[in-house]
Amino acid sequence: MVDNIKGVVYNIQGYSIDDGPGIRTTVFLKGCPLQCLWCSNPESQQPYPEISHSDSLCNKCGKCVEICELKAVSVDDTGVHIDRKICTNCGRCVEVCAPQALRILGKYMSVEEVFYEVNKDKQYYQVSGGGVTASGGEPLLQPDFVAALFKKCRESEIHTCLETCGFGAKTALDKVLPYTSLVLFDIKHVDSVTHQKLTGKSNEQIFRNLEYIIEKGVPIIIRAPMIPGYNDSDLEITALAQAMVDMKLKKIDLMPYHKYGLGKYKMLDRQYELGDVNKSEAKLEESKAIFKSFGLECDIVK
Ligand code: SF4
Ligand code: SF4
Known part of the structure; x- marks a missing residue:
């Protein structure tokens, strides 16, 4: 029964234009298996209110x-x-x-409750080519909830987008992908040892899942957080571009580093682990040019 499935939701954000095509509503779910040093949503990390x-x-x-x-x-x-x-x-x-x-x-919400909220903006989705995005946190930690929500959206002809860090069980993908129109797939670093240092987990499972989604034929846009000095050297950008070409992926969004989440760490009694880092517009443009030189479509998401 869909009514019995509850998700832990910490925000439902309407009029979102950076979480997939068109005007969207983004459902932010709590719980994340990674601990990225630069995380700007510390309230998303724990899987409970x-x-x-x-x-x-x-x-x-x-x-x-x-x-x-x-x-x-x-x-x-x-x-x-x-x-x-x-x-x-x-x-x-x-x-x-x-x-x-x-x-x-964060609060526990039923699929019906969340669908009621996201369905309010259906007309905006229709005119803009938008829809609903499940983000987090990591939506694949709540696969039954996301699958049931996406199924309801699909039944109402609402486009569905899964924004994932890729670190999830294959069984979770099997539940969610049949109802997913587009995957926004994060890659933080192509080198597994560095990935482990930056996020607390190695990236082998992430790349296995990426290949699995490719096999399933669900459209994918790669998303890469650009963390100055941590993953944006020319060498690192070139390695990611080459990996995308090898996997026949076509499009990447670059996510500029920001510090908007810093105040939230204090409110949750957590420590922000990343050192002092400053975004460089020129470096972002240079990285974009490298991706384009590999024939990839590349946007900087503001
Ligand atoms: S501080 Fe006390 S009352 Fe407040 S949430 Fe914690 S246990 Fe409950
Ligand atoms: S002491 Fe401060 S935190 Fe506690 S109830 Fe009063 S206003 Fe709220």
Whole structure:
């Protein structure tokens, strides 16, 4: 029963123009098997809803401290502190926090609930050639949910796009691909040892999955985050371009590095692991030129 399948969703973003063709609604799912050093969505990493705190919004009323039976939250002059070893992410403190200094990120939603939301913009999809994108986090960690959502979209003639880091089980791909119109497939680095250092996992399974999707005939656009000094040397770009040519892939989107997610690390009591990195427009254009020199279609996604 589709009604029984629930996903852990942390955002449903309408009018999205960077997550596939046309105007789209992107459903962001929680849980990711990789830990990329540059991750700009730390709230997507854990596969369950979790509490965040914004110290600047806190008025120090103390209501969260009163209500938490586990004594997992405290407040002092420096801000709000959550003992994450004790906190169960029950959300009771969020309910009493009037200024919304405490928030719960992510919630369990049924396929019907998510479909109701994404179907509201169907007319925009139709006029723009858009649709619905499942992103994350990693959608392949919730394959039954994504497959059921995509099936409903397809039944309503809505284009479906899977945005994946590629690190998923083949069984998950078997569930999702039959209802997928397009795959946006991330490649962070072609060298497996470096991939392991940058993301916590080697890339063999990712490339096996990429070949499997190619075999299945689902259209693919490669997406490559461009992290200055980590994966954007001419040598690294050339190796990726050659790998794409070898696999007969045609199109790549370059995803410029940004720091928009930095504030969220503090709200979740996590550490941003990447050093000081600055984006270079000139380097992005140089990389684009290399991909084009291999006969590949290449866009820089803003
Ligand atoms: S309930 Fe909210 S505003 Fe009050 S002390 Fe706790 S975090 Fe701060
Ligand atoms: S989410 Fe629950 S356990 Fe965690 S601090 Fe709030 S009330 Fe306590």
